[in-house]
Amino acid sequence: MRHKRQRNADRNMPRAAGSRTLQSDVKSYLRDGAKKSARKTDGSGETSMLLQATGLSKSFGARKAVRNVTLSIEAGETVALLGPNGAGKTTTLRMLAGFLEPDDGAVRALHYDMRRQRVKAQASVGYLPEGAPLYGEMTPWSYLNFIAEARGLTGAKGRAALMRAANQVGLGATIYQAIDTLSKGYKRRTALAAAILHDPPILLLDEPTDGLDPNQNVAIRALIRELAHDKAILISTHNLEDVETMCRRAIVIDNGHVVADGEPAEFAARTPSKKLGDFFRAITQHDSAA
Amino acid sequence: MNAFLAIYRREIEGFIQTPPAYIFVAAFAALAGGLTFQGGGFFESSSADLTAFFALHPWLFVILAPALTMKSWAEELRQGTIETLLTLPVSVPFIALAKHCAAWTTIFFALLLTTPIWFTVNYLGAPDNAAIAASYGMSFLAAGAYLALGQACSAITGHQAAAFVAAVLIGLGFTAAGSPAITDAAARSLGPLAADFVAPFGFAARLEPAWRGVLDISAALYFLFFAAIALAITSLFASARRGG
Numbered sequence: 001m002r003h004k005r006q007r008n009a010d011r012n013m014p015r016a017a018g019s020r021t022l023q024s025d026v027k028s029y030l031r032d033g034a035k036k037s038a039r040k041t042d043g044s045g046e047t048s049m050l051l052q053a054t055g056l057s058k059s060f061g062a063r064k065a066v067r068n069v070t071l072s073i074e075a076g077e078t079v080a081l082l083g084p085n086g087a088g089k090t091t092t093l094r095m096l097a098g099f100l101e102p103d104d105g106a107v108r109a110l111h112y113d114m115r116r117q118r119v120k121a122q123a124s125v126g127y128l129p130e131g132a133p134l135y136g137e138m139t140p141w142s143y144l145n146f147i148a149e150a151r152g153l154t155g156a157k158g159r160a161a162l163m164r165a166a167n168q169v170g171l172g173a174t175i176y177q178a179i180d181t182l183s184k185g186y187k188r189r190t191a192l193a194a195a196i197l198h199d200p201p202i203l204l205l206d207e208p209t210d211g212l213d214p215n216q217n218v219a220i221r222a223l224i225r226e227l228a229h230d231k232a233i234l235i236s237t238h239n240l241e242d243v244e245t246m247c248r249r250a251i252v253i254d255n256g257h258v259v260a261d262g263e264p265a266e267f268a269a270r271t272p273s274k275k276l277g278d279f280f281r282a283i284t285q286h287d288s289a290a
Numbered sequence: 291m292n293a294f295l296a297i298y299r300r301e302i303e304g305f306i307q308t309p310p311a312y313i314f315v316a317a318f319a320a321l322a323g324g325l326t327f328q329g330g331g332f333f334e335s336s337s338a339d340l341t342a343f344f345a346l347h348p349w350l351f352v353i354l355a356p357a358l359t360m361k362s363w364a365e366e367l368r369q370g371t372i373e374t375l376l377t378l379p380v381s382v383p384f385i386a387l388a389k390h391c392a393a394w395t396t397i398f399f400a401l402l403l404t405t406p407i408w409f410t411v412n413y414l415g416a417p418d419n420a421a422i423a424a425s426y427g428m429s430f431l432a433a434g435a436y437l438a439l440g441q442a443c444s445a446i447t448g449h450q451a452a453a454f455v456a457a458v459l460i461g462l463g464f465t466a467a468g469s470p471a472i473t474d475a476a477a478r479s480l481g482p483l484a485a486d487f488v489a490p491f492g493f494a495a496r497l498e499p500a501w502r503g504v505l506d507i508s509a510a511l512y513f514l515f516f517a518a519i520a521l522a523i524t525s526l527f528a529s530a531r532r533g534g
Contacts, residue, residue, distance in 0.1 A: 099377050119381060122377055125377070134369075135304070149296035151379060
């Protein structure tokens with residue numbers, strides 16, 4: 001007989017084709033691991049943390065880019081990472097994705113330590129890097145096929161995952177066009193498709209709507225909202241509309257520190273104008289002026 | 291294994307879709323063939339052997355292998371795709387090995403394109419085919435060492451031109467190390483022990499027994515070991531990019 005928690009985990013599982021190992025990892029994590037890494041959010045219930053970072057710090061030479069950043073994101077949560085230019089957002093995301101090694105602190109993706117179990121941890125993460133770097137000589141089709149194979153999705157499974165991701169981001173006929181010839185918006189869609197291709201439980205998106213036209217913005221925001229119900233999503237953005245339309249929580253980072261962590265509506269309510277932008281300006285004014 | 295094959299195929303596609311690999315294959319085939327028959331004294335020697343042809347290989351690899359590998363990591367850094375590559379669930383040594391095997395495949399086809407020379411000497415006379423086969427095999431292994439060196443330079447410098455120059459200079463050093471000119475100079479300036487120390491590292495000298503039909507296992511292991519060390523260095527420096 002299946003337990004209620006097991007059925008809930010099944011319902012929350014990625015629906016489309018994906019790595020069986022990854023899916024079973026998520027299942028077992030939501031079933032068993034959640035209890036171990038649970039935290040009390042409101043004193044009443046347990047939540048499953050898919051992504052946890054503890055005391056992350058990173059310096060580049062003498063410059064401290066990120067200082068003691070601690071955050072955790074649970075399944076079904078879409079969190080915005082806000083901050084002025086140079087605040088440490090991209091560096092934080094790079095450490096969470098396993099691209100950069102933190103000087104101090106640790107990252108756990110699913111139940112894997114990013115330093116010691118890097119390959120397994122990275123299998124559970126979908127990452128859209130800043131600027132959406134791609135191989136220009138490839139087509140979106142061949143690029144996504146490469147990513148699918150590299151993530152263990154081969155044959156019919158890989159093709160299904162590729163088509164699903166391409167359809168979700170709306171690549172359309174451009175899928176057979178050389179990436180070098182694509183507009184910035186379509187390049188970003190291609191990179192976003194690569195990030196969601198393996199249906200990861202954790203999504204890290206650096207400026208996902210940058211370079212998109214207003215219609216594309218709406219479509220991508222709708223996609224992220226659709227993906228959000230069973231994933232932990234962290235979005236680095238400057239676009240406050242992104243935050244208001246997609247995120248139920250925002251983390252503001254300034255000069256490498258987390259300076260606020262809460263609901264965007266709560267933040268907005270703290271200002272006389274009730275605008276999130278004013279809250280952002282007030283809390284990061286020192287560095288923006290500098 | 292899937293990730294290894296995916297990266298290998300992507301690298302091969304990259305070679306197919308960009309000019310350097312074609313330039314490499316064409317230049318290798320043209321220079322090896324042309325210099326053997328025109329400047330290598332093939333006709334003057336009046337013997338059906340390909341020693342002059344195989345003796346050219348290390349000197350061609352010195353220039354052409356870095357041209358093939360200089361982009362391997364430098365271009366990933368320039369385009370920013372290193373971020374995609376290093377966030378895939380695959381370890382860095384596997385990425386380096388996949389890149390290496392793809393470049394090595396290109397060299398295999400370049401060597402394959404020169405086989406008409408083998409048929410030509412068989413038409414003209416009665417060469418020692420075992421020696422030619424052994425020489426091809428050793429050239430292929432030596433090419434692996436040059437490619438691994440080129441990839442290491444690309445990972446260390448992170449810049450195409452710097453990687454090319456560094457790999458050519460280091461490759462020249464290793465190629466010439468066992469030659470009489472270098473060992474004599476080392477013996478004269480630093481003593482006979484220095485000459486004994488330098489001689490075993492020479493790529494060209496290591497290839498010579500194969501040209502005479504002697505299958506030198508230690509030379510084969512040397513080239514493989516050299517490539518393994520160079521790839522380990524590549525992995526270290528590529529991984530160090532995680533440090534920012």
